[in-house]
Amino acid sequence: MARAVSRNQKIGWTIAAWIVALVIFFPILYAIITSLKTEQEAIAGFNLIPSFTFESYQAVQSQNDYFKPFMNSVILSVGSTILALIVAIPAAWAMAFSPTKRTKDILMWMLSTKMMPAVAVLVPIYLIFLRTGLMDTRIGLTILLMLINLPIVVWMLYTYFREIPGEILEAARMDGATLRDEIVHILTPMAVPGIASTLLLNVILAWNEAFWTIQLTTTNAAPLSAFIASFSSPQGLFWAKLSAASTMAIAPILILGWFSQKQLVRGLTFGAVK
Amino acid sequence: MATRQTASLARLMRAPAIVLLLIWMLVPLGMTLYYSFLNYNLLNPTNTSWAGWFNYQYFYTDPAFWESIWNTLVLTLGVLFITVAGGILIAMLIDKPIFGQGIVRILVISPFFVMPPVAALIWKNMIMHPSYGVFADIAKFFGAAPIDWFAQFPLFSIIVIVAWQWLPFATLILLTSLQSLDGEQMEAAEMDGAPALSRFIYLTLPHMARAITVVILIQTIFLLGVYAEILVTTNGGPGFASTNLTYLIYRAARLNFDIGGAAAGGIIAVVLANIVAIFLMRAVGKNLD
Amino acid sequence: MGQITLEGVAKRFGEVEVIPPLDLTIEDGEFVVFVGPSGCGKSTLLRLIAGLEDVSDGRILIDGTDATDASPARRGLAMVFQSYALYPHMSVRKNIAFPMKMAGLPQDEQSRRIEAAAKALNLTDYLDRRPGQLSGGQRQRVAIGRAIVREPSAFLFDEPLSNLDAALRVGMRLEISELHNRLKTTMIYVTHDQVEAMTMADKIVVLQAGRIEQVGSPLDLYNRPRNAFVAGFIGSPRMNLFSGAVAAEYGAETVGVRPEHISVSAEGGKWKGRIGVSEHLGSDTFLYVEETGLAETITVRSDGEVSLRHGDTVWLTPNEDKIHRFDRNGDRIA
Numbered sequence: 001m002a003r004a005v006s007r008n009q010k011i012g013w014t015i016a017a018w019i020v021a022l023v024i025f026f027p028i029l030y031a032i033i034t035s036l037k038t039e040q041e042a043i044a045g046f047n048l049i050p051s052f053t054f055e056s057y058q059a060v061q062s063q064n065d066y067f068k069p070f071m072n073s074v075i076l077s078v079g080s081t082i083l084a085l086i087v088a089i090p091a092a093w094a095m096a097f098s099p100t101k102r103t104k105d106i107l108m109w110m111l112s113t114k115m116m117p118a119v120a121v122l123v124p125i126y127l128i129f130l131r132t133g134l135m136d137t138r139i140g141l142t143i144l145l146m147l148i149n150l151p152i153v154v155w156m157l158y159t160y161f162r163e164i165p166g167e168i169l170e171a172a173r174m175d176g177a178t179l180r181d182e183i184v185h186i187l188t189p190m191a192v193p194g195i196a197s198t199l200l201l202n203v204i205l206a207w208n209e210a211f212w213t214i215q216l217t218t219t220n221a222a223p224l225s226a227f228i229a230s231f232s233s234p235q236g237l238f239w240a241k242l243s244a245a246s247t248m249a250i251a252p253i254l255i256l257g258w259f260s261q262k263q264l265v266r267g268l269t270f271g272a273v274k
Numbered sequence: 275m276a277t278r279q280t281a282s283l284a285r286l287m288r289a290p291a292i293v294l295l296l297i298w299m300l301v302p303l304g305m306t307l308y309y310s311f312l313n314y315n316l317l318n319p320t321n322t323s324w325a326g327w328f329n330y331q332y333f334y335t336d337p338a339f340w341e342s343i344w345n346t347l348v349l350t351l352g353v354l355f356i357t358v359a360g361g362i363l364i365a366m367l368i369d370k371p372i373f374g375q376g377i378v379r380i381l382v383i384s385p386f387f388v389m390p391p392v393a394a395l396i397w398k399n400m401i402m403h404p405s406y407g408v409f410a411d412i413a414k415f416f417g418a419a420p421i422d423w424f425a426q427f428p429l430f431s432i433i434v435i436v437a438w439q440w441l442p443f444a445t446l447i448l449l450t451s452l453q454s455l456d457g458e459q460m461e462a463a464e465m466d467g468a469p470a471l472s473r474f475i476y477l478t479l480p481h482m483a484r485a486i487t488v489v490i491l492i493q494t495i496f497l498l499g500v501y502a503e504i505l506v507t508t509n510g511g512p513g514f515a516s517t518n519l520t521y522l523i524y525r526a527a528r529l530n531f532d533i534g535g536a537a538a539g540g541i542i543a544v545v546l547a548n549i550v551a552i553f554l555m556r557a558v559g560k561n562l563d
Numbered sequence: 564m565g566q567i568t569l570e571g572v573a574k575r576f577g578e579v580e581v582i583p584p585l586d587l588t589i590e591d592g593e594f595v596v597f598v599g600p601s602g603c604g605k606s607t608l609l610r611l612i613a614g615l616e617d618v619s620d621g622r623i624l625i626d627g628t629d630a631t632d633a634s635p636a637r638r639g640l641a642m643v644f645q646s647y648a649l650y651p652h653m654s655v656r657k658n659i660a661f662p663m664k665m666a667g668l669p670q671d672e673q674s675r676r677i678e679a680a681a682k683a684l685n686l687t688d689y690l691d692r693r694p695g696q697l698s699g700g701q702r703q704r705v706a707i708g709r710a711i712v713r714e715p716s717a718f719l720f721d722e723p724l725s726n727l728d729a730a731l732r733v734g735m736r737l738e739i740s741e742l743h744n745r746l747k748t749t750m751i752y753v754t755h756d757q758v759e760a761m762t763m764a765d766k767i768v769v770l771q772a773g774r775i776e777q778v779g780s781p782l783d784l785y786n787r788p789r790n791a792f793v794a795g796f797i798g799s800p801r802m803n804l805f806s807g808a809v810a811a812e813y814g815a816e817t818v819g820v821r822p823e824h825i826s827v828s829a830e831g832g833k834w835k836g837r838i839g840v841s842e843h844l845g846s847d848t849f850l851y852v853e854e855t856g857l858a859e860t861i862t863v864r865s866d867g868e869v870s871l872r873h874g875d876t877v878w879l880t881p882n883e884d885k886i887h888r889f890d891r892n893g894d895r896i897a
C-alpha cells in the first residue's frame with residue numbers, strides 16, 4: 001500500500017536532504033578544492049573554484065616523501081588484517097560450527113578486550129617496544145594492529161559463518177572432505193562475501209588508527225595517520241599542501257568505505273544491528 | 275557436528291586466537307598495574323622505588339585529573355547528544371523518498387572514513403581558523419569579528435570535530451534500523467488518525483531504541499579514547515581546558531616520562547571503561563541467541 | 564555390501580537420554596524406514612549411523628567391521644539431507660563431482676559417473692547451473708546424484724521429501740523406490756510420514772522417544788501391531804481405539820479396529836451413532852460417527868458411493884476377525 005508521494009513533497013525533501021548532505025560533506029569537499037589551489041589562493045578567502053593546479057601534490061611528494069607513509073599505511077592495514085584473518089577464520093569456524101557451552105562467554109570476553117582503553121596499556125606497550133627494538137618498525141605495529149582488530153574480525157566472521165547451514169559442512173564431511181577440504185573448498189568460498197567485508201572494514205579501521213601509530217612510530221614505519229599528525233606544527237603557509245596530503249590520505253579509504261557501508265553497520269555493532 | 279573428533283579439532287582451531295588475546299589482555303594490563311605502584315620516571319630510571327598508593331593519590335588530588343574527568347564527560351555526552359539527535363533527524367530525512375538517495379547516503383557517511391588527524395586538521399585550518407577558516411570568512415562577510423575557536427572554546431571546538439566524525443556512524447545505524455520499521459504498522463497508525471508526532475514517539479522511537487542504545491554504547495567506548503583530535507588541535511590547552519583523561523595520561527607518560535603516574539591513570543581509565551563496558555555487553559549479549 | 568548392525572547403541576546429549584540402548588540389524592540391500600513422531604530421535608539415530616554424532620554407548624558395525632569410531636568419510640555411506648545441503652557456490656556438475664574429487668577418482672571416471680547419474684535423474688540439461696537456479700525437486704535430485712556417484716554401501720535419507728509440495732512428493736517417492744530397485748543398495752530412510760513408510764519400506768522401524776516400538780514389514784505392522792502406539796501410528800485414517808466396557812467385552816484393556824474394518828448400515832448393527840462429518844474422496848468416503856457412547860468419534864471408511872449424510876443415524880459393525888486387543892501396558896494380547 002505504498003502511498004503516492006506528491007512530486008512537490010518529494011522535491012522538498014530532496015532539497016532538504018541534499019543541503020544537509022552537502023553541509024556534512026563540505027569539509028572534505030573544501031579540502032579537495034583547496035588541494036587544487038596555489039598556496040596564495042588557499043588563504044585568499046572563501047573560494048570554491050580552484051585554479052586546478054597539482055603543484056601541492058607534487059610538493060607533498062618531493063618535500064615530504066609522501067609515498068613512504070602511504071606504503072606504510074598499505075602494509076600496516078592490509079598486513080594486520082590478513083594476519084588477523086589467518087588466526088580468526090579457524091577460530092570463527094570452531095565457534096560457529098562446533099560450539100560448546102563456553103563459546104558465548106569466549107566471544108563476549110573477546111569483545112571485552114576491545115573495550116580496554118588503549119591508553120591504559122600505553123606505558124607497558126611503549127616500554128616493550130622500546131626495549132625489544134620494535135619501536136618504529138612495521139612488524140611491531142602490524143602485530144599490534146592485528147591484536148587490536150582481532151576481536152572484531154572473529155566476531156564478524158562468526159556472524160557470517162553462522163548464516164551458513166551446518167548441514168552443508170556435514171554433507172562435505174560425508175563426501176569425504178577433511179577439515180582442510182571443508183574449510184578450503186566449502187566454507188571459505190561460501191563465506192567469501194562475509195570475509196571480504198570483514199577484510200574491508202578492518203583495513204579501514206587499521207588505516208585510520210591514530211593512537212598507536214602516533215605513539216609507536218617516528219619516521220621509518222610512520223603511516224599516513226602519524227605523517228599527517230606531524231603537520232599540526234607547521235612552518236609557513238601550507239594550506240594547499242596540507243589539503244593535498246589529506247586528500248591523498250583519505251581518498252583510498254573513502255572509496256573503500258563507500259563500498260562497504262552495509263557491512264560497516266553490521267561489523268561495528270558486532271551484529272547487533274543488521 | 276558434535277563428534278569428539280570435530281570437538282577436539284575445534285579446540286585446536288580456537289586456541290591461537292584465544293591465546294593471543296589472552297596475552298594481549300593480561301600481560302600489558304598486569305604490567306600497568308605493577309607500574310602503577312612504582313615511583314618510576316624515565317628521566318631518572320635508576321631511582322625506581324615502591325610507591326604504594328602514591329601514584330593514585332597523586333592523580334586523585336591533582337586538579338588537572340578532575341578537570342580532565344569533567345572534560346571527558348562533557349566531550350562524551352556532548353558528542354553523544356549531537357550525534358544521536360542529529361542522527362535520528364538525518365536518518366529520517368534520508369529515509370524519505372528523495373532523488374539521489376544513494377549519493378546523499380555516500381556524502382553523509384563520508385566523514386566516518388576520514389582518519390582523526392586529517393579530520394582535526396581540516397577543521398582546524400580550513401574551517402575554524404581565525405584568519406583563514408570558512409567560519410572566519412562568514413563572520414567577515416557579515417562584518418563580525420572572527421572567533422578564535424580553539425583559543426576561546428577549545429573543548430567545544432573538539433566536540434564539533436568529533437561529532438562530525440561520528441554523526442555518520444549514528445546516522446547509518448539509525449537509518450538501517452529505521453528501514454526495518456514495519457511500513458504496514460505505520461500505515462495502520464496513520465489510518466487510525468495518529469498525528470505525525472505521536473507516530474514518531476510511540477512507533478518510530480521505540481523501534482529505534484535498540485539501535486540508539488547500540489550507538490550510544492559503542493560510541494562511548496571510542497569517545498573515551500579521543501586522542502588525535504586533541505593532539506593536532508589544542509594539545510590539551512589552553513591549560514587543561516581541553517585535556518581528557520586519555521590525553522592526560524598520554525601527557526604523563528610521554529611528556530613527563532612519569533611511568534608510575536601514567537600507569538595509575540591507566541588503571542583508573544580501565545575501571546571507568548569497564549563500567550561502560552558492562553552495559554554494552556548486556557545489550558550486545560542479548561542478541562547472541 | 565551394506566549390512567549395518569547397531570549393538571546397544573545409545574545417545575545422550577548431556578543429561579538427556581535421547582536414545583536408550585537399542586539393537587537393530589539392517590540387512591544388505593534392504594529399504595528400511597525409520598518412522599515416528601517429530602522429535603523421537605530418528606535424525607539422531609541416522610546421524611549416529613552416519614558418524615556425524617558420537618554414540619554415547621554401544622557399537623556400530625558396518626559389514627561386520629566395527630565402525631564406531633570411524634569418521635563419516637570412512638564409513639562409505641552417503642547421506643541426503645532434508646535441506647539438500649547442496650554446495651551453493653558450485654555448479655550441479657561440481658556438486659556431484661565433489662565426493663569423487665575428495666576420493667581422488669580419475670577425471671574420466673568422474674565424468675562418466677556424472678553423465679550416468681545426470682541421465683538417470685533427468686539432470687543432464689542442468690549440469691552447469693547453480694543449485695540456486697533449480698526447483699526444489701531438481702535440488703533433491705542433485706542431492707541424490709551426489710550420493711549415487713560415490714557408490715556407497717548404504718544411502719541415508721533424512722526426511723528428504725518434507726520440503727517438497729504434495730504432488731512432487733509422490734513423484735520423488737516413486738523415483739527413490741525405483742532407484743532402490745535398480746541399485747539394490749541398502750537404504751535407510753527417515754520420515755515422520757507413515758504413508759511414506761508404508762509405501763516405500765521393506766522393513767519399518769517404528770520409534771517413539773528413542774525406543775524401537777516395532778520392527779517389521781509394512782503388512783506385519785498393519786496386521787499385527789505390537790502395541791497400541793504402533794496400532795495408532797500406522798494406517799490412515801488412524802485406527803479407532805476403545806477402552807472401558809467394549810474393551811472388557813473382548814477381555815482387554817484397549818481394543819482397536821481400523822476404519823476399513825467397520826461396516827456401516829442404516830438398518831441395524833452393533834453400535835448406534837450419528838454421522839458428524841463425511842468426507843467424500845470419490846474412491847472412498849470417510850465417515851466420522853458421533854454419539855456412539857464408545858468414543859468421541861469413530862472413523863469409518865466406506866465406499867465412494869455411500870449416500871449417508873450429516874445427521875443421519877447409522878449402525879456400525881466391526882469385523883470381529885480384525886479387532887486388535889491390548890493389555891494394560893498397551894501390549895498386544897495374543
Ligand SMILES: Nc1ncnc2c1ncn2[C@@H]1O[C@H](COP(=O)(O)OP(=O)(O)O)[C@@H](O)[C@H]1O
Nearest residue numbers: 276576581599600601602603604605606607608
Ligand atoms: N545436538 C543436540 N543437543 C541436544 N539435544 C538434541 C540435539 N539434537 C537433537 N536433540 C534432541 O533429541 C531429540 C530427538 O531429535 P531428532 O533426532 O532431531 O528428532 P526427529 O528427527 O525424530 O524429529 C529432540 O528432543 C531434540 O531436541
Ligand SMILES: [Mg+2]
Nearest residue numbers: 605606607722
Ligand atoms: Mg529429524
